[in-house]
Amino acid sequence: MSALVNAVTVATVPVGAVIGTALAGLMGLTSAMLVLAAVAAVTPAFYWTRGFRAVT
Secondary structure, eight states: OHHHHHHHHHHHHHHHHHHHHHHHHHHOHHHHHHHHHHHHHHGGGGGGSHHHHOOO
């Protein structure tokens, strides 16, 4: 499981770089940073969901 989490984390770095660059080009650097900071702040909410905490 740890290897899967690490692989997904590493694989999302280039995607985030492309999205961040595109947002900065469209909205400006400050707005892009605010949007991406909000996304980063909300991302851990996935771990609080009932399905993630379910014991199988």
